[in-house]
Amino acid sequence: MARGSTRPTSRDVAQAAGVSQAAVSLVLGDKWRGRVSQATAERVREAARDLGYRPNLAARNLRLGRTRTVLLVVPALTTEFFAGVYTGAARIAAEHGFGVVLYPSPEGIGPARDPFASAQSALDGVIASSMAADALTAIRGEALPLVMLDSDPDGSLGAATVNLDIADGIRQAAEHLLSLGHRRFLHLAADVPSWTFEVRARELAARLDEVPGTTVRTARSPISIEGAVTAAQAALAAPGDRPTAVICDDDQLAAGTYKAARRLGLRIPDDLSVTGVDDLALATAMDPELTTVHLNAELFGERGMRALLAVLEGRAPESGDIPVRLVLRGSTARAG
Amino acid sequence: MARGSTRPTSRDVAQAAGVSQAAVSLVLGDKWRGRVSQATAERVREAARDLGYRPNLAARNLRLGRTRTVLLVVPALTTEFFAGVYTGAARIAAEHGFGVVLYPSPEGIGPARDPFASAQSALDGVIASSMAADALTAIRGEALPLVMLDSDPDGSLGAATVNLDIADGIRQAAEHLLSLGHRRFLHLAADVPSWTFEVRARELAARLDEVPGTTVRTARSPISIEGAVTAAQAALAAPGDRPTAVICDDDQLAAGTYKAARRLGLRIPDDLSVTGVDDLALATAMDPELTTVHLNAELFGERGMRALLAVLEGRAPESGDIPVRLVLRGSTARAG
DNA sequence: GATTCGACGTTATACGTAAAACCTAGGGGC
DNA sequence: GCCCCTAGGTTTTACGTATAACGTCGAATC
Structure with a gap:
């Protein structure tokens, strides 16, 4: 695919299709209704496919000023609980064209490393567990749209919260x-x-x-x-x-x-x-x-992601705690 | 910090310090020995601090053509094993100015979603567990520097491998x-x-x-x-x-x-x-x-990251499997 | 006294994309 | 015959950064 040299850009696609770079951007961005003919659009798509074109995300992010990426800050991944939260959040994110990057609060990586330096990626928002204490102050400083998981609704300084009951x-x-x-x-x-x-x-x-x-x-x-x-x-x-x-x-x-x-x-x-x-x-x-x-856990992640999407769009997040239930098994019995 | 409007750029810092944008870049990039006076450098740093300046990563990545970010593809996070791998990899990465983004192979997110669309971030390289089967073909297509974990050394088509013994x-x-x-x-x-x-x-x-x-x-x-x-x-x-x-x-x-x-x-x-x-x-x-x-697990992650760094720098990765040892406890006894 | 040189900067450019602003030809309305 | 509109594009610009190329000025060299 990639000829060993450098990745093809939208300009290469334009040249191959015999159009301008702007036309490529319109077609591939699906904004061409009434601006480019059906035939030309098809030619562009074909050229992109042939060249194996992938848009450069750094350039797109720079241009658009957003990344459609959110950070999920969790305390640790030593149990499957936060894996479930991630799965739920990632599912909802994918439905809306977003990606989720995991940031496990570091144990032994270094003293409270900055999650934003770590993700090395601009972020549109953050979902953070209140258990990831050492990362929280850094998050606050960024003034990013924020959703807190399992956090005090009164003490969260206006950030949206999603809680289990x-x-x-x-x-x-x-x-x-x-x-x-x-x-x-x-x-x-x-x-x-x-x-x-x-x-x-x-x-x-x-x-x-x-x-x-x-x-x-x-x-x-x-x-x-x-x-x-x-x-x-x-x-x-x-x-x-x-x-x-x-x-x-x-x-x-x-x-x-x-x-x-x-x-x-x-x-x-x-x-x-x-x-x-x-x-x-x-x-x-x-x-x-x-x-x-x-x-x-998955519902928890879903609700967290939905709340963040709401914040990003200026809507009010859904309220109400997530119900839980006691499962009776063999470890409890009548007091002897 | 951020005045509610937009984040400060290097140009804002330059204006505040009374220098050009280029000077800011030189100072903050630590490339100013002999190009900028000590006093000016200090003024720039102070202005950056006052404004709460954070470089725009999208712009930097675009300019440099690299991201100092690698992807760690794992099958799942339902046990602490791959959490340990991540911890080790992230520690070594941090020592070299890299970040690690986790990509748990999706279960229930969708049919083999593209890890690169998901990470929404350009990547310098990939470390992938051979257990994350559904993600592997997508990875291959990208022609990115790749290190495989626990993969057949002979069948890995030239990709570097790091294996436990x-x-x-x-x-x-x-x-x-x-x-x-x-x-x-x-x-x-x-x-x-x-x-x-x-x-x-x-x-x-x-x-x-x-x-x-x-x-x-x-x-x-x-x-x-x-x-x-x-x-x-x-x-x-x-x-x-x-x-x-x-x-x-x-x-x-x-x-x-x-x-x-x-x-x-x-x-x-x-x-x-x-x-x-x-x-x-x-x-x-x-x-x-x-x-x-x-x-x-942590050593496994460390070795994986070191191998990827070697590949990125054109060096040969360290060879040799990682030793393991049987820990004797109570579940084995003489055959009755 | 002309030349060189280092210290200290500045100006200009490129990375790849998205989208606003602009152009052109042809057809329809009056 | 003139005006305007629409389809189908193109040209241009901006995003924020890193760095190559270019100045300038005073001191040191010969």
Whole structure:
């Protein structure tokens, strides 16, 4: 195809078709109705095909002042959750002629590298998870159209937000465990400063406060299976009456709790009920399968992208949280 | 910062500093030794800072004809393996002033969407996993500098390859199980056409053929925990002497095998030994912990990026496969 | 005192595209 | 016969940057 030398430009196509460069631009940009004859348009398209012409995106972006590319800033890709968010966002983007570039907040790449230098590409807008804390300040400075995922609607300084109804999910989990007779809880919380985790803590405390006789311990852990093992083990082995139910901020923490329970000789769900949040593949791989709050990651990404498109077009984004639901499996049982 | 109107250009900076646009370019491009006085350079830098100037990447890319951006094409982001590859590649890229854009091969986005349209950005080169099959033909057509990950060194048409020494890993696993007395094997293979899986099958067959009295069944499964459950269950329950050891193409398949074993009432490792490949976080979360071939994903990404940089500079990429090692844990035991 | 030279800049140009402004011929209306 | 309109193009310009080519002025060389 490419003759080894340099890529063909629209001028090369014009020459091959015997027209001006402007005509090529009109035809290929589909703006030729009434400006170029049917026959000429066909000649141009044929020449472009023969030469293997691909428009130079740098030139187009420069000319148009926009790139039809948005950045998706995520905390990490160590679980399939944000992969799902990306899939949803990319699908909607593709339907509107946009591309999505992923920016996983760097761990070990360097101290808070600038996402915009990294993407090396001008951007029309940004979708950012509130969990990608170190990238957020840089994003703010750019004054780009911005949609925040799982972020405080009041504290987001006017940026559009798209949220999962995580409060309702935690409420469902608490309700479920209460109805099974549990009264002594452990909240295994993610040690990450993000609204989405603050909500979990607030909602859980609020609900359990309403029920007389309940107690709740809180332990904090980094979001990883290994980290959760030590945190859960310490919290479960602490003096005082042992909790009978553990509410984990996500499925990885729940997996760590399983391992901690094994080490302590506790059986799930007989001695200890456990719930998670996310519904990763991990959740059904464990023994017993994990009762967890299912999050629709792809829908989350879709809604995020739709909101950004709305912002870009000056429309108001769709409002309302995305519903979630507790999936009952084998890790929860009647308090013994 | 940006006054709500439009972003400042190098010309705005020039005006603010009382110099020409060319001088701004020289100073900010660090090419001013002997061409601009120290004092003027400082004035320019200050003006740029005050205005919040950011160079327009589209313009720079157009002018230079390169983008210092490479594309990393991966099959999926459902495990942390390719997240590690990205981290390694991005680290090396950053050291050389490059950015890395991730392109997860689409599942459900559309029929083989063009990665280059998607990235919406001109690219200097591509690093592609051989597992991202549907994207590969599009990549070939672009005649871009290309590095293949885990691809057949002979069949890659001259593209540079960087490979894990997966053959050695499988050999270590087979050796380990043979030394424990196992003779009846199940190979749970990934149902994905990729060199990296062909190598596993070939190497395993070759090693077991050398030992008289061994038998090996093969089952194929899509790469997911759920998919592996059915495949492993069927293969283990098939008529004939049951295998005593299962060699899985990756850890997700191993996790599925655990679940299948539970359903069949088989205990690991007493009734069944299991090995995997990858060493995901999953591997140590399972009970018992999984004996598996540890792959250094970050090093893999680093080597891939280094090879691409070499290609871009016309040097020969470093050769030699990346070593791997079997990590012994609790899922393998003496054949009963 | 003419020449050279380095320090310090400026002017001009090109990258490839999109689109506004312009041109030309032929036909229809009056 | 003149005017205007439309179809079917072309010429020109601008996007913002990097850099090659070109000045200028004072000091140093011979």
